[in-house]
Amino acid sequence: MNLPICTKDAKEGKLCSKCKQKLESNEINQVDVELSRILFRLAEKETIPNEINLVKTKTIKENNKKDKETVLALVEGNPAVLIGRGGRIIRLISEKLGKDVKVIKNGSPVQIINDLASPVRACGINILYRTDQSEEKYITLPKERKNKVGISVEKMEKLINKLTDEKYKIKYI
Numbered sequence: 001m002n003l004p005i006c007t008k009d010a011k012e013g014k015l016c017s018k019c020k021q022k023l024e025s026n027e028i029n030q031v032d033v034e035l036s037r038i039l040f041r042l043a044e045k046e047t048i049p050n051e052i053n054l055v056k057t058k059t060i061k062e063n064n065k066k067d068k069e070t071v072l073a074l075v076e077g078n079p080a081v082l083i084g085r086g087g088r089i090i091r092l093i094s095e096k097l098g099k100d101v102k103v104i105k106n107g108s109p110v111q112i113i114n115d116l117a118s119p120v121r122a123c124g125i126n127i128l129y130r131t132d133q134s135e136e137k138y139i140t141l142p143k144e145r146k147n148k149v150g151i152s153v154e155k156m157e158k159l160i161n162k163l164t165d166e167k168y169k170i171k172y173i
C-alpha cells in the first residue's frame with residue numbers, strides 16, 4: 001500500500017521529519033495524513049486489501065449543503081475495494097474521517113470523467129485557442145447519452161478542476 005506518508009508513520013500515528021516537511025510545504029495535506037492512517041489500519045485488520053494506493057486527497061465544499069465537506073480520494077488499484085458491498089466500507093471510512101469520502105480512480109482527466117460519467121464515456125478533449133493566446137480546454141461527452149449521466153456538468157467541472165489543478169469545461173456535443 002502506497003500512501004502520501006510513509007508506512008512507519010501510518011502505523012505509529014506520528015510524522016517523521018521527512019513527512020512533516022511534506023506537510024509543512026503543502027506537498028501533502030492533513031486529510032492525506034488522517035486518511036492514510038485509517039486505510040493502513042483497515043488493511044492491517046484485513047478489512048481492505050493491501051493492493052490499493054492512496055495518491056492524494058482534495059477537499060471540496062458542497063454548495064447546496066452548508067459547511068458540508070466532501071473528501072475526494074484519488075486512488076490507484078480497484079476503487080471498489082474501498083467502497084465495499086452496499087457501500088459498507090466507504091461509510092466506515094467516512095465515519096472514521098468525519099467527512100464524506102468519494103473514491104476516484106487516478107488517471108488522465110478524460111479517464112476521471114469516464115468514471116464520473118459512467119456508463120457514458122467522454123469523446124475526448126477539445127482545446128479552443130483564443131486570439132489573446134489563452135486557451136480553453138473542454139472535455140466533451142456525447143449529447144445523445146446525456147440522460148444516462150448521473151452527475152451534473154457543474155459538479156463534474158468542480159471535481160475535475162480540483163483534482164487536476166487545471167481548468168476544464170465539460171460540454172455535451
Ligand SMILES: [Zn+2]
Nearest residue numbers: 006009016019
Ligand atoms: Zn514519514
